Amino acid sequence: MKRIEVKLSLPVVAPLLDLIKQTVDDLGGRLAAPQQLQDLDEELRTAWKGELLGEQNEECRRFLAMFDREFFVSGTVAFDEANAESMLRACAAIRLRLRARELAELPDQVIEGGGTDVAQLGAAAQKAFMCYVFLATLQELIIQHLDSAILEG
Amino acid sequence: MPTARTEVAPVTREETEPALAGFWRVVVLNDPVNLMSYVVLVFRKVFGFDEPTARRHMLEVHERGRSTVWTGVREKAEAYVFSLQQWHLTAVLEPDETH
Numbered sequence: 001m002k003r004i005e006v007k008l009s010l011p012v013v014a015p016l017l018d019l020i021k022q023t024v025d026d027l028g029g030r031l032a033a034p035q036q037l038q039d040l041d042e043e044l045r046t047a048w049k050g051e052l053l054g055e056q057n058e059e060c061r062r063f064l065a066m067f068d069r070e071f072f073v074s075g076t077v078a079f080d081e082a083n084a085e086s087m088l089r090a091c092a093a094i095r096l097r098l099r100a101r102e103l104a105e106l107p108d109q110v111i112e113g114g115g116t117d118v119a120q121l122g123a124a125a126q127k128a129f130m131c132y133v134f135l136a137t138l139q140e141l142i143i144q145h146l147d148s149a150i151l152e153g
Numbered sequence: 154m155p156t157a158r159t160e161v162a163p164v165t166r167e168e169t170e171p172a173l174a175g176f177w178r179v180v181v182l183n184d185p186v187n188l189m190s191y192v193v194l195v196f197r198k199v200f201g202f203d204e205p206t207a208r209r210h211m212l213e214v215h216e217r218g219r220s221t222v223w224t225g226v227r228e229k230a231e232a233y234v235f236s237l238q239q240w241h242l243t244a245v246l247e248p249d250e251t252h
Contacts (some may be wrong), residue, residue, distance in 0.1 A: 034243075035244070095187075109185075
């Protein structure tokens, strides 16, 4: 099984984890990407949303579980064929919520380009932006090394 | 001996086309958050597109705000929209009146 281990800088990443956890908590009852489901009948819409929410919550829970006691010793997280998809999706969900809640004031062009001057942001937005970039970096690593496993899985 | 008489009333059948019949488009809308490489991967995974096709649709979403990624019957279109939403893309169903 193909596996990548990513060594992270604990002093950089550890302070971000509380905001990531808060964002996951905030996601709890809502979809990260608001969907237009009004075209579906009510019963189907309820089941549809419930299933999406259930998966989203489970994937975010699995993502947070990577940052356990062992992580705080080794500073390492591992991705493989078994968790790559759910980790990618969890990162997407958390980034979407960060953008909606913590980074709402940044224009789309700044968010898309990623080239904002972090020093110009307030302390809370700086931290949110670092989380946002950190999660994108994990996604890029997973896509770069495990895309075949995801496509074939 | 009386004979049985059967009277046949004319039957009126209303041919109403179900609202969900016909062709439906699966449309992906732009969002400024998801990475381009992520969207390409999702399109390849969900639709089995080759890399250039997935990239073309991703660029269309990025530049025009939307791309029709699949057209066909309602049930399958719903399944595709659901799959895209599992990946946190914003996807909608639209009736395709060109068919």
